[in-house]
Amino acid sequence: MKINIQRLMQNIERYAQIGKTGEIGVERITLSDEDKQARDLLKSQMTAAGLEIYVDEIGNMIGLRRGRQDVPPVAMGSHLDTVYQGGRYDGALGVLAGLEAIQTLNDEGIETEKPIALINFTNEEGVNYAPDMMGSHAFAQLGDLGKILASQSYDDPTKSVDSELQRIGYKGDLKCGDFPLDSFIELHIEQGPVLELEGTDIGAVEMVQGIYWTRYTIQGQANHAGTTPLQYRKDAGYAASEIIKFAGDYVRNSPTQILSTVGTISFEPNAINIVPDKATFTLDLRSVNLETLKDGQEAIDNFANDIIQNSGLSLERDEMVRFSPVQFDDGVVSLIADKAGELGLSVKRMPSGAGHDAQMMASVCPTAMVFVPSVNGISHNVNEFTKEEDLENGANVLLNACFELANR
């Protein structure tokens, strides 16, 4: 069975017009007017495809295609929101390919044993409201719903998730957690370079790496760069460079898989001829293995503490994010790999380096993900691009895996 690639490409183009930025980019921030517009379009398309529509308390949209049996459905889905200056595939692909799969079943007049559901999760990106992966987090009942609904906009603290869900008309009645699923598959662009560089068609995603985010703030003493001998300095910037280099060296020398990135930094007072009295930077540490992740974090923190103690500085650590690695269901992963093989596609079992709604859903039901290549590994960027052939391959794997799950 094959999806209709012309229809899928047209639909991707149609959604890409909502919040279009640059040549092929999209900016569709969660709970914005553009988000409402995309949701309204999806609602009309779900209705046209004969789906029953449910909206839950956090605004997750669920379209249900009945099966022969009245049992929990096999679900597909992802998210329609984007980052600032984002692309047209991150999130939208998983929703629109799911819709396309359902339309294909409709075209073929196929009734499945189990029902099939299509889900658009609220606020996966988390750029204007914390936490990210909000909708799937709430769907899986992993957090305090009251707190999540009270989360304030970074842009405008007078707005909350609750107030904006009501404003755009997507504050639903369905209780979060009251929609049991048989299984869940999310199709997504890889957002990394591995599939493209290795010439592989499909990623069968086995797991999501654990992610630790930590903000380090080093306090030293501002001094004149020309008049303060080295022994009298408390140089927060030099200490920061030692820790950043250590974190980079640590992962490069690690025998087990671990990634570190220092993506943000600032010095104060940030003057050429003043020794910095404050240095702030963030560490993004990821590994597929929880022990490796914990060991890496501990080694970097121990090194930082030694540096601080030896130089009369002080250090604050803010543990911003602590996500443990999430293992997907081996049966669903194998099914994805098998279906790719049956379609004549090359496949690689791989971890996901980025966080996804599927990692929340893994606590609800057997779950896995399908990855397709990202050109140059670029995403979260207006230049994000995936070739039509790869989009088609991914959607076909999604359709066939889902079809089999729904008939088991």
Next chain:
Amino acid sequence: MKINIQRLMQNIERYAQIGKTGEIGVERITLSDEDKQARDLLKSQMTAAGLEIYVDEIGNMIGLRRGRQDVPPVAMGSHLDTVYQGGRYDGALGVLAGLEAIQTLNDEGIETEKPIALINFTNEEGVNYAPDMMGSHAFAQLGDLGKILASQSYDDPTKSVDSELQRIGYKGDLKCGDFPLDSFIELHIEQGPVLELEGTDIGAVEMVQGIYWTRYTIQGQANHAGTTPLQYRKDAGYAASEIIKFAGDYVRNSPTQILSTVGTISFEPNAINIVPDKATFTLDLRSVNLETLKDGQEAIDNFANDIIQNSGLSLERDEMVRFSPVQFDDGVVSLIADKAGELGLSVKRMPSGAGHDAQMMASVCPTAMVFVPSVNGISHNVNEFTKEEDLENGANVLLNACFELANR
């Protein structure tokens, strides 16, 4: 002979009201209305002290006290402009203590052999117009006067040094270079912690360190922190940390005196989960020895080049400042040390870590500086402070050294 400390303290307080900020701070940016107000006050005080007033083309103010002989005068001076959110002593002390020395000679009815001059140099700080040490630079005919006069305000490019000198009425007739001097002494706060920490009263400043400022811009490639394996990264931030740490380690391990400071840094796009594609930082490198300075710069640049070449990055270097070390006149330095000793003060021969007008004047005539302690080494800050006793000691050394030079 001793200056009148009550009068000096009152005068320092009077000037500190012009541009007062915070409890004891001053913000009196060159060529501003506050600068004009301070200049007008100095002009009236010079006149009251019986000085002949000259203003040169760059706005340097010179007050001349005639001596028995019609020969080039012994000069004292510094500057009345400050940095943003600066202090009351940096610059003003050297001018006002010079005035106080002349008033003391007047009180005592003393006529010197040689004339004595008091100079207020234009724009030493360089915070709104480049270059810094502008007035002394022009006085010593070290630059192109036309270019200096055309220098535009950072705040408002419609303003130039020339237009603002005319606006505040200090565009003078005297040609720069047409005022030969016998010798020059500048009294200044140390702006560093050494005298205070060592419990020394007076610094006899032998030289000014050489200063090299370089801006490094590393270009890499932005990538997702979770999805990009290490071997595919071009991490500009990690490379920056390696170079910054190397520069810090280099000076700490150097057998000869050299200081490095990385005071400013920025990453782009500066996002927690994106590998930086751009890192920019500045290096402030100083040494009393030109060879040491050159060797240090070369070692850091060589290291940076190796890092860049090994990681597929690119590097731009902007040589912002290249000041070689300046040696002061040994006779004047010794005289300062002797006079401090005669006054019962402890004295340390030392280099200046910061740049000063005196380093320009060293090319005009035998020159040296007197330093007094800075509490906690703080300057260029509203909390800049020097104790009354130290101000008095410094002014007395200035007076007695100058008196001896004028009677030789």
